Amino acid sequence: MVDLTKSQIKQLRGMAHQLSPLLLIGKNNITETVLAQTNDLLNDHELIKGQLQEGSLLTAKEAAAELAENTGAAVVQTIGHRFVLYRRSRRKDYKNYIQLVRE
Secondary structure: OOOOOHHHHHHHHHHHOOOOOOEEEOOOOOOHHHHHHHHHHHHHHOEEEEEEOOOOOOOHHHHHHHHHHHHOOEEEEEEOOEEEEEOOOOOOOOOOOOOOOOO
C-alpha cells in the first residue's frame, strides 16, 4: 500500500471532488473481475472514485480497504457509499503522473 501524508491526502481529495464514480460494486461484492477492473482503472487514471450499488453487503470503508490491500493502492477518502483510491500508474507509457505535494 501507498503511504500518503496529510497534505497529499488533502490534495488528492480536492482532485477527486469533480470525478464521477468509474468503479461500481454491486450485489456480488468484490470479485476477481472487480479487482482486475480496479487495477486497470488505477493504471489508466491513478485516482479513481468507486461507488457501492444497492444490494452490496459491504460498507464503503470495507470495500475500499479490501481493494486497496489487493491492488497496492491507498484509500484517500470514504464518504457514504463512495470511496476514492490512489495508486501511481504502473504503465511504462503513462505520461501524466499526478505530482503529489511534498511535506
